[in-house]
Amino acid sequence: VSTQSTGGPSDCDPYDEHKKETLKADPVFMKYMGNRSEVAQKILKVTGYGEIEDPFDAFHQLASIYDTLFCENATAGMPLKKEFVDEHIFEDAKQFGDLEWLSFNLLSRQLKRMVGGVLLSDLKHRIKDAIEDKNELRLIMYSAHDTTLAGILT
Numbered sequence: 001v002s003t004q005s006t007g008g009p010s011d012c013d014p015y016d017e018h019k020k021e022t023l024k025a026d027p028v029f030m031k032y033m034g035n036r037s038e039v040a041q042k043i044l045k046v047t048g049y050g051e052i053e054d055p056f057d058a059f060h061q062l063a064s065i066y067d068t069l070f071c072e073n074a075t076a077g078m079p080l081k082k083e084f085v086d087e088h089i090f091e092d093a094k095q096f097g098d099l100e101w102l103s104f105n106l107l108s109r110q111l112k113r114m115v116g117g118v119l120l121s122d123l124k125h126r127i128k129d130a131i132e133d134k135n136e137l138r139l140i141m142y143s144a145h146d147t148t149l150a151g152i153l154t
Contacts, residue, residue: 015114020056022106029106032099033059039092046089059096066090066097104147104154115151119144 023029033040033055040058041051047065052058069090072078084090107115119142129135 015111018111018114019103019107022108022111023056023059023103026106029059029099029103030055036095040096043089043093043096046083059099062093062096063100066093066100069093070097100147101150104150107151107154112151112154116148117151119148120152 037055037058040062043062043065044050044052044058049061049065052061069080069084073080073090080090104112123142126135126140
């Protein structure tokens with residue numbers, strides 16, 4: 001058994017900066033974040049993050065909060081904390097999680113390559129090696145984040 005990381009955009013400063021510039025330049029994104037700033041700050045406060053002034057940084061954290069709550073609730077069957085249900089935090093955070101997915105349509109070709117290019121390149125080389133009978137592995141399993149696949153599929 002062999003494991004290998006195909007990387008991804010997490011902790012990639014050029015990716016983060018390019019995505020931040022792309023979203024901040026989009027008037028629809030900026031208007032949405034401006035209109036939802038009160039809700040955004042409420043979610044950040046209830047979840048313990050405090051106030052985040054930068055709209056992109058707030059958005060990034062809000063999408064992460066929704067992702068975590070969704071995974072804990074849907075996948076692990078963990079009940080949501082009472083304050084998340086009573087304060088409608090989960091439903092409000094879902095709007096930012098959904099926007100995260102929609103934001104992939106705004107990404108440039110360069111950003112999409114940063115997200116999924118390494119995985120796609122690895123798949124291409126492995127298929128080529130299999131066709132040319134250069135690979136002795138009979139089964140290869142991949143595990144990827146949903147955002148890595150979104151970069152390839154959008």
